[in-house]
Amino acid sequence: MSTFTTADGVTLTYRDNGGSGTPLVMLHGWGQTQAMFRGQLDGLDRRVVTLDQRGHGVSEKPHHGYRIARLAQDLHEFLDHLGAAEVDLLGHSMGASVCWSYLDQRGSGRVRRFVAVDQPAAVAAVPWMSRTEQTQCGAIFDVAGLLGLGGELAGEKGDATREDFVRSMFSGEPRAELWEFVREEIRSTPAYAGVPLLFDHCAQDWRDVLPRVDVPTLVIGCDGSHVAPSSQEYIAEQIPDARLYVFPVAEADSHFPFLENPERFNAVLGEFLDATK
Template sequence: MPYFETADGTRLAYEDYGTGKPIVFVASWALGADMWEYQVPFFVEQGYRCVLLDRRGHGRSDRPSGGYDIDTRADDLATLVEHLDLREITLVGHSAGGGEVARYLVRHGEERVSRVAFVSAVLPFLKRTDDNPQGAPEMLCEAVIARFRKNRPKWFAQRAQGFYATHLGNDASPALVDLTLRRCLDTAPWATIEVWRSTFHADHREGLRAITVPTLVVHGTADQSAIVEMTGRRTAQLVPGCVYKEYPTGGHGLFATHSEQLNNDILDLVKG
């Protein structure tokens, strides 16, 4: 397992497979590199290099007390890109990982990036403000955090089926649901709270408007974790010239339940 060190001395784990033009996969909140097991073999076989990151507090990476704000997490991603000297990258971000990709572009530019895919991304801005009346109230963010502190396993367990929208007939076995739950609970509890809070407060609207590289936005209509009206559709309206695809039976876990469709859509993006 290779590691690299960030500016504050945190050691982060990553995985690196294949050769060819690189695709950097940025995982969901509370999940790590392992979530991309349905993407990596496909893209390696297509002749691409797949690089996967365990963000701080997740997977096999260090669990520091700080650095969970969106800017530091975007800088962590940039450090990985520079560590491997990656160029002509396709960045693929899922859920909160989409926010990290968006903030990376703001802070580090598009010089090394050729394409972007936002998958079930928690964008553009969740918090309700005077200029963002579609957002959710602050008390919702803090109420969820209070539930984490009281019974984090129960919170995740109650949402495990909805994550994959199994009520719509999606192929997510009990074993897959259990595995996803265990992976979420393996994330540092402190990181779970801090990344949640940071994601809720991050405003990506200006940055999304400034994207100039080809961009794919994919979202599930039945996503219970990132409601499509608040996230995917609004993101698609902000990113100039993006391709927007909505999966009618898709929940939040498209990477598993709709892996074939998602892989082909990302492949179309990568091929340009």
């Protein structure tokens, strides 16, 4: 593993498999780690770079910067550190939000292709959204539910709440080894980092950004995820010329298709990244 330090003095840890071609930079979701991409770091025949975002994994966990805009700035500085003139960019869950924030603020001049994996356009069903808009977005919480979850995560039973929350992202019974791996990885983010970041993440609404994504894009959903596949269809419709792949339950039945079925995920991803158009 290697490290780099952000402009605000936070040391982040990353892995680079040293492969060839355009680097594929992969960003994990809330409370997760770059280790979630173990099947891609070793299984894709290309250069793959993964990053523990601030407050996650073995990266530093300061008491500041837990908002999507700051994580997008971290990504910008990380790409500078890599010296990459062009990258392929993949975000899973909250990682997709970080990518949308990056594209919103910095544009796509450095991005060759973009992959969004199982992230709603807006997570919170705020009162000024119509029912139709809430469904299109794939909103998971109402505002009261989000506040309640944050309070429980910050409380004495926060560890159990976090495990229950992540376990709900699997519709079936995960393999014992897989679930133990996930349980271990999600323990690395302290509540003082995770709770404000979750609140900021869920408060974002990316619908106005989607039509302005101007690079080839693949949207990935999963029939067995807690994120409604219809919300991924909506995102693919909003991003010009985006492609869509929804994993059927026979291939994966959770929010983590890249972990459950890395071979099939890598095949879908590789086909998109290698496409000529």
